[in-house]
Amino acid sequence: MSVIKHNWTKQEILDIYNLPLMDLLYKAATIHREYHDPNTVQVSTLLSIKTGGCPEDCGYCPQAARYHTDIEGNDLMSVQQVKAQALRAKSSGSSRVCMGAAWRNVKDGPEFENVLEMVRTINKLDMEVCCTLGMITENQAQRLAEAGLYAYNHNLDTSEEYYKEVISTRGYEDRLQTIDNVRKTNVTVCSGGIIGMGEEVEDRAGMLVALSKLNPQPESVPINALVAVEGTPMEDEKPVVIWDMIRMVATTRIIMPKTQVRLSAGRTEMSREGQAMCFFAGANSIFAGDKLLTTPNPDVSEDMEMFKMLGLNPQKPFVKKAQPETIEAKDSKYEPLGEKPKWSRPDHTIEKNETAKQKGKEVAAGK
Numbered sequence: 001m002s003v004i005k006h007n008w009t010k011q012e013i014l015d016i017y018n019l020p021l022m023d024l025l026y027k028a029a030t031i032h033r034e035y036h037d038p039n040t041v042q043v044s045t046l047l048s049i050k051t052g053g054c055p056e057d058c059g060y061c062p063q064a065a066r067y068h069t070d071i072e073g074n075d076l077m078s079v080q081q082v083k084a085q086a087l088r089a090k091s092s093g094s095s096r097v098c099m100g101a102a103w104r105n106v107k108d109g110p111e112f113e114n115v116l117e118m119v120r121t122i123n124k125l126d127m128e129v130c131c132t133l134g135m136i137t138e139n140q141a142q143r144l145a146e147a148g149l150y151a152y153n154h155n156l157d158t159s160e161e162y163y164k165e166v167i168s169t170r171g172y173e174d175r176l177q178t179i180d181n182v183r184k185t186n187v188t189v190c191s192g193g194i195i196g197m198g199e200e201v202e203d204r205a206g207m208l209v210a211l212s213k214l215n216p217q218p219e220s221v222p223i224n225a226l227v228a229v230e231g232t233p234m235e236d237e238k239p240v241v242i243w244d245m246i247r248m249v250a251t252t253r254i255i256m257p258k259t260q261v262r263l264s265a266g267r268t269e270m271s272r273e274g275q276a277m278c279f280f281a282g283a284n285s286i287f288a289g290d291k292l293l294t295t296p297n298p299d300v301s302e303d304m305e306m307f308k309m310l311g312l313n314p315q316k317p318f319v320k321k322a323q324p325e326t327i328e329a330k331d332s333k334y335e336p337l338g339e340k341p342k343w344s345r346p347d348h349t350i351e352k353n354e355t356a357k358q359k360g361k362e363v364a365a366g367k
């Protein structure tokens with residue numbers, strides 16, 4: 001089997017990324033077959049349990065309160081609503097539900113208690129449960145683990161250098177700290193990024209260096225293509241060309257052989273042929289459902305039709321790791337600590353973000 005390396009250099013990764021395409025595909029597909037069944041793809045459903053109103057300034061995100069976009073915000077969904085959606089996802093072939101909340105970080109209190117109950121409820125449906133709730137402490141990660149969480153998503157987004165051009169309200173080290181907190185539990189890590197945000201190919205390689213350094217490497221790495229939403233600082237970015245997506249997927253597969261590489265946002269812009277090449281290049285996970293938090297995504301039935309055409313099978317839950325046990329709240333070993341961790345707030349100025357914020361203010365004031 002190919003060896004799992006944690007000391008890739010940026011240049012080595014660039015050399016792989018820039019291989020002649022046929023060589024790159026062959027190499028990636030060969031490694032893919034050593035570690036995975038090439039005809040099985042994991043299907044996750046992403047559920048926005050709390051949409052919009054986020055205090056952060058991520059330049060790609062329509063949920064940041066400071067930008068004016070036409071997404072409809074909502075308060076935290078109820079456990080019953082989440083259960084109904086999870087059952088629907090299960091019946092349409094998803095093995096995992098990923099719940100996203102537009103928070104900077106998790107705060108102990110009734111809302112987090114509700115999220116814990118959602119995790120217990122979905123795990124009892126024999127589905128893998130993932131959460132993406134922003135930054136979390138070790139205690140919060142342990143409480144999620146006790147509830148039966150299978151995975152925690154926290155993307156690095158891009159390279160450490162380019163991160164400063166995208167977000168000013170928190171630092172790269174905060175991302176790594178949250179991933180580290182999750183790693184202290186038995187919850188698996190899902191962490192990847194977005195291409196098409198105006199970064200250089202070197203930044204894509206830089207992100208892969210950072211992810212591959214993690215030991216163990218993330219069990220799941222989502223590769224998103226930016227969906228440029230009007231009103232956000234990145235509204236004018238050009239769509240990612242399919243060849244870049246294929247190269248990024250193939251390079252990720254080679255650098256992180258054991259990881260499930262997830263085709264995430266931007267699939268609506270990809271043809272079936274393009275997606276098929278991504279699966280050949282080592283992608284073995286997708287998000288299903290007509291919305292990805294707030295941006296469009298192919299319909300589940302379209303995906304199942306594509307699977308049929310390509311002879312792909314949805315992965316059963318808990319194939320890669322056993323189902324976690326759910327511990328009820330009354331039997332919990334961990335008390336909420338009400339911690340107030342000092343997450344960084346670099347607050348440097350990103351011109352694009354400031355311009356979009358100013359526009360947002362003017363629209364809100366009806367100018």
Ligand code: SF4
Pocket residue numbers: 054055056057058061062063064101102103104134
């Ligand atoms: S990506 Fe997450 S943290 Fe950033 S603005 Fe959007 S919801 Fe908030």
